[in-house]
Amino acid sequence: MLLQQTRTFPRLRLASPKTPKSAFSCSLRHSGYDDTIPNLKVGAHTRVIFQGFTGKLATANAKESMDWGTNVVGGVKPNGSGEHLGKPVLPSVRAAMEQLKPDATGIYVAAHQATAAIEEAIEAEVPLIVAVAEHIPLHDIMRIHSMLHSQSKSRLVGANAPGIISAIGRCRIGFQPLATFSPGHIGIIAKSGTLSYETVGSLTRAGLGQSLCIGMGGDVIAGTNFVDALKIFEHDEETEAIILVGELGGTNEEEAADWIADYRKRVKDPKPIAAAIGGFEASPGKVMGHAGAWTGLGEGTAESKFKALENAGVTMVDHPARFGAVMKDILSQSGRSVKKIEQSAASAQRRSYHTSRASRRPTADNTIFCSFWQKRLLHLSTEHNSKLLKLYNINVTAPPQNPPCSHYLGISPARAARKPSIIAAPTTVPDQLHRRVRRFPFDYREGPTTQVINDAIAHLQLDAAPPKAKAQTVELIKNLWTLYKDKEAIDAHVSLALSSSHDRLQIYNPHLFFDDAAFKSNKRQADLHGLRDQSSITRRSAEAEQNGIVYIPLGAPDRPGKNLVGTLVNGAGLAMNTNDVVNKRLSPSTHCANFLDTGGKATAATIKLGFRLILADPRVSVVFVNIFGGLTLCDMIAEGIVMAFREVGVDKPVVVRLRGTNEELGRKVVADANLPIHAYDDFEEAVKKVGELAGRGK
Structure with missing residues (x-):
């Protein structure tokens, strides 16, 4: 098993004890790879190609991105030629670089093809490479980084990330839910896709919008990390404030805290920064959904990361739904005019609507991005x-x-x-x-x-x-x-x-x-x-894994006296954060019974299975379904909940929070079913209701 977590860890040292802390960065200082950080500044000017352009997945995504305003100039199909979606198709990335002169490539191929595709893009010196696929093997990624650190032309975002998106420049390279985004002035860097969508949604509702949103991804090793993004946001005139969304695993958050502390000392008027961290209630020795969401030897816990950022002057929140109000507050405290920022964001939104075609409803095909298997x-x-x-x-x-x-x-x-x-x-x-x-x-x-x-x-x-x-x-x-x-x-x-x-x-x-x-x-x-040790896997966890779900029981299974909450969430980051908030805000006798991540490919069938797994635990007194629909459709989730009531037999109170893609349709499905379900779109109200029901012990 993994070494068990303790409550605090020192920061991991990578050099001799005499090396000053300021010498550490998430990219080695002598590496030419740092020279590629400016390539992250995408926008209306960015010329984008797709690798795997003619595939079903890339076709659906390219249409949607082009309709939104992304400057897609063509794509690559090995040994192919001709046209697709009215754009040229080239036989190789090198040919595309010579003829189309792209600034960025989006790699839309399966994990087993992704390594070769990334290497081809590096060899062709594409300035920005965005890899969204999950489950690219770690050793492939380490070999790729050996290549990246020997050059100064190409920058990687991902893998296992939603990608990068400029709301102001209408440039989307990834699979982010476009309806959630609005042009504005807050920069975001996040490990978790679902928590980044929560953050974006909160900022959009607050009228602040987003400038640039970078999905760092949840893999063990990321192509672009917090410090890389902070260096972009520091000098970006469109970014007035910054948000970081992190989680347990690695030392990137501590590296960011060191950078921020230095930044606040050397800059007269530093941009306000806020952050959230997931994983306080993570089960020791377990991989919490994301491949990199586990605490290695000498690495910090969620608690130590939170404290490091807080000590560096970062405003911390416990859930991204609070970012909208918090950003207005710290912008005002910094002397910046919130009203002007809101007006500028509104003006940018109007301009973008006039210069781009309407975004289409996300299609179910996009769920292909989210791998069926959770990495373990x-x-x-x-x-x-x-x-x-x-x-x-x-x-x-x-x-x-x-x-x-x-x-x-x-x-x-x-x-x-x-x-x-x-x-x-x-x-x-x-x-x-x-x-x-x-x-x-x-x-x-x-x-x-x-x-x-x-x-x-x-x-x-x-x-x-x-x-x-x-x-x-x-x-x-x-x-x-x-x-x-x-x-x-x-x-x-x-x-x-x-x-x-x-x-x-x-x-x-x-x-x-x-x-x-x-x-x-x-x-x-x-x-x-074939030699996998099956004795360490519970029957329920094994069944969940076979169906693309990560299910981890929390706490002692023989402790039925507690009023435990069964949680069912889409996305590892959001699942961790939901557990954290429930355990922090509710009464001392109320805890989460489990971690359950349906993954990005949540369907009615997986929701039904999730209910069955949760209700098999006799400790559960209430079920909390927390969904932020990005690629996941809220109406599909609602259909799964109704199916669970009819086919599984639900005898516990259920609180459902649906927000995001098709949220109104989802709430209508729940309402029309006329079942004893407490439905909300607001996270705070939903958590309050969970606490009320758990307190009754029913």
């Missing part, structure tokens, strides 16, 4: 881990009795550096381990250099060990890296101790995790997938 970590049994290590000349022993000293060593992603790394600590004592662990990043294609290995050994405090033991450590690192790369591991860690004679290493307590996406997207690592 692949766990093996202890026995299988030991056998696998032995194949790579790593012999595991039983833990030694009272060793005088112990060491922690492995290979793990360095998320901020966007590289693999040696992870090392001169102790295995849990409280000290989190404090003393460090990562030593290296290039994916080159592997760990002699210098990186020596630095890691020095931090392990084994550089003065006998030559034989030191040589064994070097060999162990190399063997771990070979296993890590061959088997597409996410983490490959072991504990070490010197033998009583100090001339050899004892290796014990292996922790190995593998990327399930390598098999599910690309059919690689089938042998490992």
Whole structure:
């Protein structure tokens, strides 16, 4: 299992202890990749191509984006030619660059094709590459970043992200729900798609609108992160204020907090910044829907991220529905005229309506973007881990009795550096381990250099060990890296101790995790997938996974005395945030019984299954359905709720909050069914009703 979370974590260090904190950034300072940050500033000028242009998915998205005003100039179909949607079709990205001169490409292909498509775009030097597909294997992404960090022409947004959109410039490269957006002056960077739509909706209702919205995505390693976006927003004249939406996992939020603290010191009139963080109630050792939503060794919790941003002067909210009112307040406090910003946003909206065609109703075809499978970590049994290590000349022993000293060593992603790394600590004592662990990043294609290995050994405090033991450590690192790369591991860690004679290493307590996406997207690592440890998966969780749902019970299953709330939510970020708000705002005896993410491809059938999973838990006293319809259609969700009442048998109070695409139709479906459902469009009212019903214990 993943190492269990504690309530606070130190920030992860990527260099020597003498390196000043200000030297850290989410992109390495010496990398030419930083030079591509300005490519993020998309707008009316941006010439866009589609890779996979003639496919069903790209066709539907291109039509919708073109109707909205996006300057789509053509697309690519391997070895193809001719026209599509009245635009030229070219046989390769390089040909498209030469003839169409695009500023950006949207990659609209399945995950197993996405890696090659991204690499082709990098080789053709497309300035901005937007990859929306889920489940691109982590090792493919690390190899892609090895390419990106060796050049200064192309910038990547994604993967596993809704994309990037300029509401002012009517430029959309992604699958964002267009009806939610309005031109304005607030910049947004978000890990979660659904929480970004919540944020956008709140700003639109408040009359502030949005300037540029960047979907960072929820993968372990992101092509563009918070600091990259902040650098754009700092100098963007159309952006008056900034919003960050983060969640547990990695250190990007702490990196952003460091940048913001410095920004507020060096700039006379800094732009107001607000933020929300999801994952306070995340289950320790679990992947909370998003591939990157888990706390690694030495990484911060949602709580520590929240505090870091708050200490940097960021205004924090507990739910994005509050951003509209909060942004007006902090804009006013900063001396900016909210009235002028609203008037400017309204004027921009009128201009955009005159210069673009009406946006069509989102089609169900767009749900193809949201993968059927939720990405999971692949766990093996202890026995299988030991056998696998032995194949790579790593012999595991039983833990030694009272060793005088112990060491922690492995290979793990360095998320901020966007590289693999040696992870090392001169102790295995849990409280000290989190404090003393460090990562030593290296290039994916080159592997760990002699210098990186020596630095890691020095931090392990084994550089003065006998030559034989030191040589064994070097060999162990190399063997771990070979296993890590061959088997597409996410983490490959072991504990070490010197033998009583100090001339050899004892290796014990292996922790190995593998990327399930390598098999599910690309059919690689089938042998490992067949060894998956099924004993750690509950029957309900397994059934949910088979149907594209992530279901995680929370709390002790034998604690029926609590008035627990069963939650059913579309989107991992929104599901985490819903759990956080319910647990924070309601009475101490009211908690969430589960995390349930239907995924972006929520249908009537998955909603019915969600009800069945939730109601199978005897601790549940009320069901809370919280949906923000982006690509998910609220009327379809409502039909699933009605189906659940008729076919599952719902004997608990149900509160439904529907907001977003087709919300009025959804509420009509619920009303016409004449069922005992408490329906709302306002999140605050819905949560209040949940608390009232849970308090009755019914």
